Amino acid sequence: MLGPAFVASVAYVDPGNVAANLSAGATYGYALVWVLAAASLMAMVIQYQSAKLGLVTGRTLPQAMADRFDKGRHGKALTFTYGLQAFVIAIATDLAEVVGGALGLYLLFGLPLWAGSIIVGVVAILLLWVLRRRSERVFEAGIGALLLVVALGFIGALFFRPPDWPAAAAGLWPGIPSRDAWPLVAAMLGATVMPHAIYLHSALAIDRHRPDGVLTSPIRRLLKVQRLDVALALLLSGSVNIGMLLLGAVALQGHGGDTIQSAHATFGVELGALPAAIFAIGLLASGIGSAVVGTHAGSRILKDLKVWQVSPTLRRLITIAPAVLLLLTGISATEVLIWSQIVLSFGVALAAAPLAVVTADRALMGEFADRAWQRVVNWVVVGLIIALNVVVLWWGFTQ
DSSP states (O other), rough: OOHHHHHHHHGGGGGHHHHHHHHHHHTTTTTTTHHHHHHHHHHHHHHHHHHHHHHHHHHHHHHHHHHHHTTSTTTTHHHHHHHHHHHHHHHHHHHHHHHHHHHHHHHHHHOOOOHHHHHHHHHHHHHHHHHHHHHHHHHEEEEEEOOOOOOHHHHHHHGSSSOHHHHHHHTTTTOOSGGHHHHHHHHHHHSSSSSHHHHHHHHHHHHHHGGGGGSSSHHHHHHHHHHHHHHHHHHHHHHHHHHHHHHHHHHHTSSOOOHHHHHHHHHHTTTTTHHHEEEEEEHHHHHHHHHHHHHHHHHHHHHTTTTTOOOOOHHOOOOOOOOHHHHHTOOOOHHHHHHHHHHHHHHHHHHHHHHHHHHHHHHHHHHGGGHHHHHHHHHHHHHHHHHHHHHHHHHHTTT
């Protein structure tokens, strides 16, 4: 009965995570391990709430928000605005996925980045089409296989150069090593708690456990299964993210350069050709897997908000364009990845806050509405995310 959370968790190990986490390890060593641990715990809370909404109501988060907007005086304008920001977030998400996959192809085969970005986009469209034509189980198994490749690619590389475990454990204690670390902290949060995964998880739970509107098991049992599903999936993705940071701290710190290309080259020198190839394969798998999930999420968001009816193929073609254009300009691919994650960090609150509102609504959720302590936890998480966004804005204006 597991599966939906593993699909959503692929978004938590996309190329944006690779760039942000490697850069954190290369620049600050083990000092920011706590950010990934905290973000993973926050993600568990948020993703479970999204799954619960779908199971209890049969409504996705975008549908629940559209229903609330329709009751208001400016319902159409609010729905359009909310859909527009979700679409912008989807473009930022796709940017990271396509660029990261293109980097993987470049590192493995020397393919130009702009050409690789087109290939990754086309492969994502075809793979999504093939998997979705089968069944939810086939879709989940296909995405789960890509998640396993990503995990083996990044955690496996650590076997060639084990980290300093006591120092890594010390990194669990919160602290900011430098004022300039704040944007990187935001990028790590935006890469770990992905807005489109929050929107999508409610839909995945519905498709898997409420096909045709009928629950496959009693609701309380399904909620228990979802808690286990989320815990296992995000424990895996959180471990992969921490593995990326540890890899950066072990192999890149003190070598100069924190781009993915320089990381790959350093891995080749420091660890050998095999770990470097494993790293590149993991990067490519993360790009393709997260691109498939991102395509599905973006199309579902637009469909459920009833703003623009756009097919997955057309939406993918639209969102490939910024990645291709940016790569043609010669801008650093790693810089594109990191800044896309900073943008995503601002989108997290725009997904998590509405989720906290609707799951606390007794008229919508009935007896499964959030209890007082759950509401406190939800809003503490949202408050921390907003506080980080404010700090990043302060950092930008005071430079």
